[in-house]
Amino acid sequence: MNVIELSHIHKSFGSFAIQDLCLTVPRGTICGLVGENGAGKSTTIRLLCGALRPDSGTASVLGVDVSSPEFQAVKEDIGVVLDEAYFPEILNAVQVGKIMASTYHRWDSGVYEGYLRRFDLPEKKPFRDYSRGMRMKLAIAVALSHHPKLLVLDEATAGLDPIVRDEILDIFNEFTREEDHSILISSHILSDLEKLCDYIAFLHDGRLLFCEEKDRLLEKYGIFSDTTAQLECLLPEAIVAREPNGYGGVRALVRRELAPAGWQLERASVEDIILFLVKGAKNA
Amino acid sequence: MKALLMKDCFVLWKQLRLFIFVMLVITVFNGEFGNVFIVIWAAMLPYTSMAYDERSKWDQLAAMMPYSVRDIVLSKFLLGWLCAGAAALFALVCQLLQTVLGSPLAAFDPLSNLIGLCGSLCVLSITMPMMFRFGVERGRLTMFLLIFLVCGAAGALGTVVVDGEGPARLPSLLMVVLPIAAVILTAISIPLSQRFYRQKMG
Numbered sequence: 001m002n003v004i005e006l007s008h009i010h011k012s013f014g015s016f017a018i019q020d021l022c023l024t025v026p027r028g029t030i031c032g033l034v035g036e037n038g039a040g041k042s043t044t045i046r047l048l049c050g051a052l053r054p055d056s057g058t059a060s061v062l063g064v065d066v067s068s069p070e071f072q073a074v075k076e077d078i079g080v081v082l083d084e085a086y087f088p089e090i091l092n093a094v095q096v097g098k099i100m101a102s103t104y105h106r107w108d109s110g111v112y113e114g115y116l117r118r119f120d121l122p123e124k125k126p127f128r129d130y131s132r133g134m135r136m137k138l139a140i141a142v143a144l145s146h147h148p149k150l151l152v153l154d155e156a157t158a159g160l161d162p163i164v165r166d167e168i169l170d171i172f173n174e175f176t177r178e179e180d181h182s183i184l185i186s187s188h189i190l191s192d193l194e195k196l197c198d199y200i201a202f203l204h205d206g207r208l209l210f211c212e213e214k215d216r217l218l219e220k221y222g223i224f225s226d227t228t229a230q231l232e233c234l235l236p237e238a239i240v241a242r243e244p245n246g247y248g249g250v251r252a253l254v255r256r257e258l259a260p261a262g263w264q265l266e267r268a269s270v271e272d273i274i275l276f277l278v279k280g281a282k283n284a
Numbered sequence: 285m286k287a288l289l290m291k292d293c294f295v296l297w298k299q300l301r302l303f304i305f306v307m308l309v310i311t312v313f314n315g316e317f318g319n320v321f322i323v324i325w326a327a328m329l330p331y332t333s334m335a336y337d338e339r340s341k342w343d344q345l346a347a348m349m350p351y352s353v354r355d356i357v358l359s360k361f362l363l364g365w366l367c368a369g370a371a372a373l374f375a376l377v378c379q380l381l382q383t384v385l386g387s388p389l390a391a392f393d394p395l396s397n398l399i400g401l402c403g404s405l406c407v408l409s410i411t412m413p414m415m416f417r418f419g420v421e422r423g424r425l426t427m428f429l430l431i432f433l434v435c436g437a438a439g440a441l442g443t444v445v446v447d448g449e450g451p452a453r454l455p456s457l458l459m460v461v462l463p464i465a466a467v468i469l470t471a472i473s474i475p476l477s478q479r480f481y482r483q484k485m486g
Contacts, residue, residue, distance in 0.1 A: 051347035052486040075350040086345035088295050088336040095294045102287035103349060152348070 009057035032193035035203035079143030083155035089128035104146035115141035222265025241280035288359035320400035326371030327404035409469035
């Protein structure tokens, strides 16, 4: 079963549009949504959470059509963390807990208080006096305290220091130990996604360029770094994009299956693949 | 809905203490005008909470939580009604106490409270759709225009009551028209606000 299914979604905002977006995320997996600023990641997240209505196409989450009245109940199973906490800044953690207890039927005060202690969040301090890390931790505590089946995270780790980010990634990993728990996470920090995700979906200019298993993606591409003359020996379709390597040579993203056997290719990271694909798309 | 009202109460709580003090001063020293004015002023408290919501982008998060558009819109109306009702009751009790204590400033007049309450519901119904459509910043312009009109009307009304011989001299037309107008405007305003809110959220 797919936890998220977006089918031929179109959404136009005048100068920008999500075009023919088809995306599926299997249950029990972590999918990373990557793309440049303005590529449509947040719009995609808003569409699948029912906060935006598509111009055409269908979206379903946890098996229920997002535009149907039944989706209101499904929102109980979705934990959302956006790039900011978005609670009125005059509130404190205790007040946020009380509001959420009246919002979610399955709100678990014990779990929430446990996260407040674990994250060392002051209970009575107004939210406006929290640091960015503390704000995000509060948002994560809220998202996890109503026993969701799907976590939707939009730049939830942006602007956090590496230690806090690592701590938060551990929590997300803990969350997916339950086999019916899934995560959709958008982030600019590709190294985090490489650590965490099973699938990588890449949005560029409102279009989904690919959604693939991370391991398959890493197997598919390799990095070539040598002279231009040697690179030219390759089939043109084997080269995705290239750049000067800084030593008079060239560095390129290469499709392994089209490279001759025995060619030495370095392992490409998700970051390498995405950066080269963006360059390739721009040069095309 | 309960959660949304609770959030607004938490947000407004600190301001409410100052607000109650100002209400007390206005209602004690301004007679009928004060009675009408504070009720209309109280009905505008939802805009303060909407301003906080906008500043924190709460609406974006709320759209992803299990709140319906109906709940979000109705909670703001309900907050306005509760605030206006509480202010009307507060003014009534204050004036009653002043009358019992024989204060020369006493202006116990339940009918002016009723007029204030109905007027506040009309103001709320007229301004709320604009707040949902344009946001608090731009919607406020309309609100200020209305405040000037309402203050002028309340002042004129206060003069009629003070100069006249009590509620018997109140324009009877107003007593009939305002409650009916409040009901009709509210019935139009709620679905319109829901529509505008949906449009704003995309």
